[in-house]
Amino acid sequence: MMRNLNNMQETTLPNIPLRHRILNNVKRAWGLYLLLLIPVIYVFIFNYIPMYGVSIAFKRYNIKQGIIGSPWVGLYHFERFLGNSKFYEIIRNTVVLSVYNLLAEFPFSILLAIGLTHMGNKRYRKVVQMVTYAPYFLSTVVMVALISQLLNLRFGVINRLIASLGFDTINFMGQANTFRHVYVWSGVWQHVGYGAIIYISALSSVDPQIHEAAIVDGASIWRRIWNVDIPSILPTITIMLILRMGSIMGVGFEKTYLMQNATNISVSEVIETYVYRVGIIAQRPDFSFGTAIGLFQNVISLVLVIATNFISRRISDNGLW
Amino acid sequence: MDKTYVINQNRPRAIHCSIADRSFHITNYIVLTIFLIIVLYPLIYVLSCSFSSAMAVISNRVWLWPVDITLDSYKAVFEHRLLMTGYGNALIYMAAGTCVNILLLLLCAYPLSRKDLPGRAFFTFYFIFTMFFNGGQIPNYILVNNLHMLNTRWALIIPFAFSAYNMIIVRTYFSSNIPGELLEAAQIDGCSDIKFFAGVVIPLSKPVIAVMVLFHSIGHWNGYMRALLYLNNSELYPLQLVLRDILFLANMPEEVLAQMGDSKLEEMTNVMELLKYAVIVVGSLPVLILYPFIQKYFVKGIMIGSVKG
Numbered sequence: 001m002m003r004n005l006n007n008m009q010e011t012t013l014p015n016i017p018l019r020h021r022i023l024n025n026v027k028r029a030w031g032l033y034l035l036l037l038i039p040v041i042y043v044f045i046f047n048y049i050p051m052y053g054v055s056i057a058f059k060r061y062n063i064k065q066g067i068i069g070s071p072w073v074g075l076y077h078f079e080r081f082l083g084n085s086k087f088y089e090i091i092r093n094t095v096v097l098s099v100y101n102l103l104a105e106f107p108f109s110i111l112l113a114i115g116l117t118h119m120g121n122k123r124y125r126k127v128v129q130m131v132t133y134a135p136y137f138l139s140t141v142v143m144v145a146l147i148s149q150l151l152n153l154r155f156g157v158i159n160r161l162i163a164s165l166g167f168d169t170i171n172f173m174g175q176a177n178t179f180r181h182v183y184v185w186s187g188v189w190q191h192v193g194y195g196a197i198i199y200i201s202a203l204s205s206v207d208p209q210i211h212e213a214a215i216v217d218g219a220s221i222w223r224r225i226w227n228v229d230i231p232s233i234l235p236t237i238t239i240m241l242i243l244r245m246g247s248i249m250g251v252g253f254e255k256t257y258l259m260q261n262a263t264n265i266s267v268s269e270v271i272e273t274y275v276y277r278v279g280i281i282a283q284r285p286d287f288s289f290g291t292a293i294g295l296f297q298n299v300i301s302l303v304l305v306i307a308t309n310f311i312s313r314r315i316s317d318n319g320l321w
Numbered sequence: 322m323d324k325t326y327v328i329n330q331n332r333p334r335a336i337h338c339s340i341a342d343r344s345f346h347i348t349n350y351i352v353l354t355i356f357l358i359i360v361l362y363p364l365i366y367v368l369s370c371s372f373s374s375a376m377a378v379i380s381n382r383v384w385l386w387p388v389d390i391t392l393d394s395y396k397a398v399f400e401h402r403l404l405m406t407g408y409g410n411a412l413i414y415m416a417a418g419t420c421v422n423i424l425l426l427l428l429c430a431y432p433l434s435r436k437d438l439p440g441r442a443f444f445t446f447y448f449i450f451t452m453f454f455n456g457g458q459i460p461n462y463i464l465v466n467n468l469h470m471l472n473t474r475w476a477l478i479i480p481f482a483f484s485a486y487n488m489i490i491v492r493t494y495f496s497s498n499i500p501g502e503l504l505e506a507a508q509i510d511g512c513s514d515i516k517f518f519a520g521v522v523i524p525l526s527k528p529v530i531a532v533m534v535l536f537h538s539i540g541h542w543n544g545y546m547r548a549l550l551y552l553n554n555s556e557l558y559p560l561q562l563v564l565r566d567i568l569f570l571a572n573m574p575e576e577v578l579a580q581m582g583d584s585k586l587e588e589m590t591n592v593m594e595l596l597k598y599a600v601i602v603v604g605s606l607p608v609l610i611l612y613p614f615i616q617k618y619f620v621k622g623i624m625i626g627s628v629k630g
Contacts, residue, residue: 025439031514032432036444039429039483043448046480050456050464067463112356115349128353130616132360137612139543141561142605145568145597149370150363155594157366160381189360201624220341246453254546258569272458279459280550287459294457302453 057292070288077292086269094270094297097251101184102244108188109195110237114225116196117203129200132193140254147186147259148173179264183255202236203229238312245308249301271297371395371598378595394599403555404603407563414477414559415541421482422537423530430488431518434495452485458550465551476551477541477559487533490625494529495522532622535615542608564604568597 016024026033052067057077059070081087112132119125138146150156151172159169172178206228214224253272260268269277271293279290362385369387370378377388398404432438433445456464461481470476499522507517523530545561552558555566 022439025437029435029437029439029514031518032435032438034515035428035518036432039425040444040447042425043429043451043483046464047451047455047483050460051454053456053460053463056460056463112353115353118345119349119353120346128357130613131357133616133619134364134609134612135360137539137543137608138605139545139561139564139608141545141565141568142601145564145601145604146363146367149367149594149597149601152594155378155381157384189363193360197620197623220339221345222341254544258565275458276550280462287463290459291457294459298454298457305453 054291054295056288057295059288061288061291073288077289078296080289081293081296086274089266090269090271090274093267094249094251097180097183097256097270098248100180101187101251102248104184104188105191105195106237106241106244108192110199110233112192113196113199113203113233114229116200117229118221118225129193129196133197134193135190136194138190140252140258143186143190144255144258147182151182173259174261174263176264176267179259179267183259183268187255198240199233199236202233206232234316238316242305242308242312246301246305248304249297367598367601370595371602375592375595378598394596395603397596398599398603401567403558403563404560404567404600406556407558407560410474410557411542411560413474415538417478418482418541419534419537421478422484422487423533425483426488426491426533427523427526427530429483430491431495431522433488434492434499435514436496448483448488449485451483462550471551472554472557474557477547481547484537487536490622491526491529491533494526494625498529499525528621529625532618532625535618536622539608560604564600567600 056067056070058072058074059067060073060076061067061070065071116125116129119128135143151158153159153169153171153174156172158172163169170178172182210228210232211224214228219227250272251270253276256268256270257273257276260273275290275293278286278293365385366383369385370383371394372387372390372392373383374389374391374393377383382388429448433441433448435441438444455461465471465476465480468480470479503521504517507521512520543561545559545565548557548559548562549565552562555563558566
């Protein structure tokens with residue numbers, strides 16, 4: 001029956017005008033459209049309306065006149081930001097912190113994945129993987145509290161250790177020049193186990209025959225890691241790198257904001273925390289200025305993703321799209 | 322434990338270990354063990370401190386295991402009224418918020434997984450574009466304000482619940498795990514798309530739904546930024562924001578500190594420091610208890626996500 005129907009359709013198709021055919025398809029898919037209705041409306045309200053709201057970056061927003069009614073001021077807020085004495089400092093802090101973070105986390109995740117895959121004792125491997133993955137589940141609040149307890153000047157176990165070895169204690173949380181290291185290495189501590197999982201799964205899909213052949217040829221494990229494992233996870237590494245590229249201009253708000261204090265503000269003020277400070281908790285919140293800074297960040301991130309994707313397509317044929 | 326998780330079980334190994342191989346294994350075990358200790362030690366230390374007496378912690382006698390075991394700090398912490406309402410609120414936000422997340426994910430991912438959806442490319446772009454560009458903190462804030470959700474529970478449940486990244490994972494799962502023949506058979510029997518979605522697709526997708534529920538639940542439970550932005554009534558605070566007030570703004574009500582005895586200022590700050598250990602443990606307890614059971618689903622979720630569709 002169905003086959004007959006199909007045959008009929010195929011033979012009669014050329015006679016039906018394209019417009020009707022499309023219309024027919026659309027009619028037949030009404031159920032799918034009905035399913036899509038809620039997400040389409042939802043995303044329109046909660047994603048696209050704020051995108052339109054970005055227009056206040058070019059206006060002098062005030063609550064009474066709303067987004068549409070407020071007067072245009074062109075690039076005034078961008079000029080204000082670029083001319084701001086803090087501009088350089090904020091951009092530098094953001095970029096340094098996120099690049100440092102990326103450079104520290106990336107290789108460690110890959111190394112952990114390789115180490116775990118080549119571990120002979122399955123039970124021990126499982127233990128290591130499970131334990132190193134656990135800190136990922138700690139909330140940011142708990143995580144930062146944990147760091148500040150461990151690094152506390154008087155009671156912190158790290159400083160106690162330093163003191164008992166006869167060195168001067170270090171005020172990790174209360175000075176500017178340790179902030180970046182504490183931020184990044186605690187991040188490594190928390191995220192390396194999680195970051196390794198994707199590489200472990202990539203490594204486990206390497207054809208065992210390649211390893212067998214290499215062993216027959218007398219390749220040691222070091223050699224096989226370099227010539228088999230690394231090349232086979234390179235596409236995964238590239239994709240992860242592209243995904244991370246978009247956040248080079250951004251540092252997570254939650255952790256930075258909690259770790260920030262008067263003593264380290266000169267290195268810990270990043271774009272997100274600055275937007276929050278001037279745009280929301282300031283005594284007279286400057287919505288337009290905050291939005292302009294956010295937009296500035298967003299556009300650069302978008303350009304970075306597109307550029308990385310383009311470059312990696314050119315070099316290695318791997319890309320997100 | 323399922324097979325995908327047990328990595329490289331069939332990986333070939335040489336019969337004779339060369340010196341190079343042996344040097345690798347030794348280095349590997351040493352390095353990974355050191356790393357294991359680095360990760361494990363802080364967790365054990367905090368746990369031990371929270372069970373030790375105030376005197377032992379302040380006089381720096383705790384190194385690894387609890388000294389003079391007591392539950393004093395826990396008793397004091399549970400006196401904190403907001404901590405309990407925080408737990409309750411966090412549960413509400415987590416349950417309701419995750420429902421919204423999952424509903425959106427499924428409703429969006431299924432039609433987009435169907436190759437015969439007219440306008441599929443347009444809709445895909447419509448949803449995925451949100452991954453690359455967003456309004457940002459302040460336009461979002463204005464929207465929540467305009468919807469009169471500011472300072473209500475809705476602000477943490479309804480807005481910004483759509484994740485394009487997870488939608489792609491679910492869509493990939495649909496298109497690679499729901500056989501096309503099933504759809505054809507159902508269509509011949511006169512089954513509508515909606516019926517097929519509810520009666521066939523959803524039951525067949527329990528694994529990916531479970532993974533998504535976990536991803537989003539943990540996100541709701543652990544996040545504090547949205548509550549910080551949209552709430553200022555402490556009765557509505559989720560756990561994380563209450564924890565933040567206790568741990569970083571040192572907002573410990575006096576009745577809690579009174580539980581711990583002496584009220585001299587020096588003593589107070591010491592007690593405060595001590596209580597923090599117990600607060601950290603109480604704050605992360607639910608997740609850490611569930612962790613051994615849920616971690617393999619997370620691993621699975623990442624695996625599903627890593628298969629590009």
